[in-house]
Amino acid sequence: MQGPLRFRQIELPPAAEALRAELRRFLADERQAGHFTPDFEGWGGFSPEFSRAIGARGWIGMTWPKEYGGGGRSPLERYVLTEEMLAAGAPTRAHWVADRQSGPTILRFGTEQQKRTYLPAIARGECYFCIGMSEPDSGSDLASIRTRATKVAGGWEIEGTKIWTSNAHRCHMMILLARTSPRGEDRHAGMTQFLIELATPGIAVRPIYNLANEHDFNEVAFDRAFVPDDRVIGETGNGWNQVTSELAFERSGPERWLSTYGLLRELVDAVGPEPGAKEAEAIGRLIAQLVTLRSMSISVAGMLAEGETPNVEAAVVKDLGTNFEQEIPAVARRLIPHAARAPDFAHALDHAILWAPAFTIRGGTREVLRGIIARALGLR
Amino acid sequence: MSEMRSLLADAAARAMSGAGEAFSPALWRALEDAGLAAAWLAEDKGGAGADLGDTMAILRVAGRHALAAPLAETLLAAWLLSESRLAIPAGPLSIAPVERGALPTLARAGKGWRLSGEARHVPWARDAKALAVLATHDGRIHVARVAVDKSALTHGENLAGEPRDAVRFGDVVLAADAVAPAGVDFDALWRRGALCRAATMAGALDEVLDLTVRYCGERVQFGRPIGKFQAIQQQVAELAAMVAASGVAADAASAAAERGNATFAIAAAKARIGEAAGPAAAIAHQVHGAMGFAREHRLNLYTRRLWSWREEFGDESYWWGWLGRAAARVGGDALWPFLTGPRDEAKP
Numbered sequence: 229m230q231g232p233l234r235f236r237q238i239e240l241p242p243a244a245e246a247l248r249a250e251l252r253r254f255l256a257d258e259r260q261a262g263h264f265t266p267d268f269e270g271w272g273g274f275s276p277e278f279s280r281a282i283g284a285r286g287w288i289g290m291t292w293p294k295e296y297g298g299g300g301r302s303p304l305e306r307y308v309l310t311e312e313m314l315a316a317g318a319p320t321r322a323h324w325v326a327d328r329q330s331g332p333t334i335l336r337f338g339t340e341q342q343k344r345t346y347l348p349a350i351a352r353g354e355c356y357f358c359i360g361m362s363e364p365d366s367g368s369d370l371a372s373i374r375t376r377a378t379k380v381a382g383g384w385e386i387e388g389t390k391i392w393t394s395n396a397h398r399c400h401m402m403i404l405l406a407r408t409s410p411r412g413e414d415r416h417a418g419m420t421q422f423l424i425e426l427a428t429p430g431i432a433v434r435p436i437y438n439l440a441n442e443h444d445f446n447e448v449a450f451d452r453a454f455v456p457d458d459r460v461i462g463e464t465g466n467g468w469n470q471v472t473s474e475l476a477f478e479r480s481g482p483e484r485w486l487s488t489y490g491l492l493r494e495l496v497d498a499v500g501p502e503p504g505a506k507e508a509e510a511i512g513r514l515i516a517q518l519v520t521l522r523s524m525s526i527s528v529a530g531m532l533a534e535g536e537t538p539n540v541e542a543a544v545v546k547d548l549g550t551n552f553e554q555e556i557p558a559v560a561r562r563l564i565p566h567a568a569r570a571p572d573f574a575h576a577l578d579h580a581i582l583w584a585p586a587f588t589i590r591g592g593t594r595e596v597l598r599g600i601i602a603r604a605l606g607l608r
Numbered sequence: 609m610s611e612m613r614s615l616l617a618d619a620a621a622r623a624m625s626g627a628g629e630a631f632s633p634a635l636w637r638a639l640e641d642a643g644l645a646a647a648w649l650a651e652d653k654g655g656a657g658a659d660l661g662d663t664m665a666i667l668r669v670a671g672r673h674a675l676a677a678p679l680a681e682t683l684l685a686a687w688l689l690s691e692s693r694l695a696i697p698a699g700p701l702s703i704a705p706v707e708r709g710a711l712p713t714l715a716r717a718g719k720g721w722r723l724s725g726e727a728r729h730v731p732w733a734r735d736a737k738a739l740a741v742l743a744t745h746d747g748r749i750h751v752a753r754v755a756v757d758k759s760a761l762t763h764g765e766n767l768a769g770e771p772r773d774a775v776r777f778g779d780v781v782l783a784a785d786a787v788a789p790a791g792v793d794f795d796a797l798w799r800r801g802a803l804c805r806a807a808t809m810a811g812a813l814d815e816v817l818d819l820t821v822r823y824c825g826e827r828v829q830f831g832r833p834i835g836k837f838q839a840i841q842q843q844v845a846e847l848a849a850m851v852a853a854s855g856v857a858a859d860a861a862s863a864a865a866e867r868g869n870a871t872f873a874i875a876a877a878k879a880r881i882g883e884a885a886g887p888a889a890a891i892a893h894q895v896h897g898a899m900g901f902a903r904e905h906r907l908n909l910y911t912r913r914l915w916s917w918r919e920e921f922g923d924e925s926y927w928w929g930w931l932g933r934a935a936a937r938v939g940g941d942a943l944w945p946f947l948t949g950p951r952d953e954a955k956p
Contacts, residue, residue: 233851
């Protein structure tokens with residue numbers, strides 16, 4: 229009814245709210261037991277122990293079919309899981325990409341053998357993935373990648389370099405996008421996705437320290453690394469379509485508007501129970517934005533649950549959501565002067581300021597997202 | 609959307625499309641004939657038996673058509689009167705006061721009442737047959753049904769040229785059956801007014817986006833439609849995102865109001881949409897260039913309304929303050945459960 233952007237009002241079903249209660253009990257217990265301390269970045273720390281613990285509860289791959297170790301539950305339940313984990317600052321980083329992106333790609337395009345090999349291990353919280361898309365000369369213009377897979381006996385030989393690869397140094401697997409035929413007239417043709425074991429000879433992982441001086445990024449160099457034939461995902465040459473079909477999953481989730489929630493929580497405590505007008509209004513503005521983003525994010529989860537592919541709506545959520553994530557530190561620093569900052573608040577603020585530039589770059593830059601929206605409106 | 613809601617929205621679009629830019633009795637008859645003017649009332653009382661959500665869908669359509677009639681005000685007045693078990697007169701109605709401050713006062717006058725005081729910026733007062741007025745008597749809030757005395761009005765308009773008149777109640781004498789203890793208080797009227805404005809603003813924003821996208825395709829400069837320029841595309845995408853957020857916020861408030869606990873959702877919606885109104889209008893005008901600055905183009909029907917409505921029934925500062933104080937009261941640890949609900953709240 230409202231043009232090309234369709235956000236329907238969705239109510240979370242009772243099963244999702246029941247799961248929420250269960251999650252809150254679990255997270256409170258884990259915190260109490262000292263298994264984690266809330267992290268100030270919404271995506272949380274890297275903890276194989278925590279990943280295995282929630283895998284054991286069926287909370288990884290929870291929307292996948294049970295025969296592959298999944299939970300057979302709805303995307304709306306997964307939505308609740310995600311927002312509760314992020315709001316609690318739980319250490320979800322190890323299994324995050326595998327759960328959100330790699331698993332669904334394997335499920336949708338992989339062979340039966342690939343599904344049986346990888347999905348149960350991911351769901352147990354034991355097998356972690358990273359994303360091999362960006363290259364030194366290919367960021368937003370992903371179709372310009374040059375990493376090449378050449379056909380050899382029994383498989384493929386990979387040559388090239390991937391960059392900005394989060395967690396490559398502590399993951400087991402990568403889903404790699406590489407050229408399998410030279411770039412022709414259709415620049416989106418001739419790319420293929422591969423399942424890569426990072427321990428393969430010929431693969432070198434080098435750290436790249438980020439603004440926060442953390443080792444998250446890596447450069448991953450492939451020097452004639454061999455990949456067997458049975459690691460091709462989907463059809464050879466169909467990589468572009470496969471990559472773009474998962475964008476709605478990557479762009480609409482709570483991780484696109486909760487990355488600095490930990491700082492908002494600290495800010496509310498820092499202003500105290502009876503804030504002045506300036507403080508109350510500044511916080512209220514953030515809250516009005518947050519709950520609206522949450523409604524939009526739930527709406528996209530609802531569309532995914534119906535089997536739709538709301539890529540444009542997801543781009544809207546990510547554009548607005550990541551601006552919001554950047555707005556929280558901008559507001560927080562003006563409300564609480566430098567000299568008045570308690571240690572926890574200062575830590576959360578510093579962390580948010582140093583990470584903020586990444587929010588509107590990772591997973592699709594602001595400019596790319598707005599280009600997608602403009603195309604849907606018929607402008608391009 | 610339910611079938612009932614779709615039918616009402618379609619009926620609203622039919623009754624409102626092609627209407628003039630000024631209020632007219634003919635337009636009001638069209639709204640009445642379509643069952644919209646008394647939508648909240650039960651069918652046996654001449655209404656459409658619409659629920660709150662249905663009504664918000666109608667007001668969204670009204671926003672899209674820049675409706676020049678006191679539809680929201682009539683619905684609000686009918687609600688105030690019916691909650692207080694007072695008879696509802698026919699014709700367009702309005703409510704007073706619509707701003708925070710001292711309420712008018714009621715005093716006993718024989719078997720009837722005497723109403724004193726004043727109210728500013730009363731929407732559409734000059735076109736209304738009667739006003740539903742919240743007033744105090746002995747420290748209790750009452751509702752008074754007051755026929756509009758044209759001589760007691762001082763005309764004023766908002767930025768969109770909609771009537772916002774000052775009304776003086778100079779010891780108006782009212783019959784006994786024109787006054788009753790109020791079923792709701794001023795906060796409730798303010799909340800429901802904010803909900804109505806949120807829905808109407810969301811509709812106006814929908815139309816602002818459509819007008820802007822259309823203009824991008826029609827206007828040719830440097831040999832191509834201006835929508836082909838990235839600088840324009842980026843701005844229009846930003847506009848589309850703000851409009852989408854506004855629509856979602858209005859829908860969420862409407863759904864919450866149907867469930868009964870809605871202050872929080874209404875506060876968030878009015879604040880979020882009010883915040884979007886300025887930058888959304890700015891982008892639309894920037895893209896429309898000089899053409900949008902001319903009164904003959906339709907864009908100003910919407911942007912001037914948005915600039916006006918964001919001030920009414922609580923501007924952003926008001927609702928941000930409400931939300932911020934609510935958040936501060938619950939504190940950081942309880943903030944997330946508070947945001948995700950359920951919350952204990954007053955009915956809208």
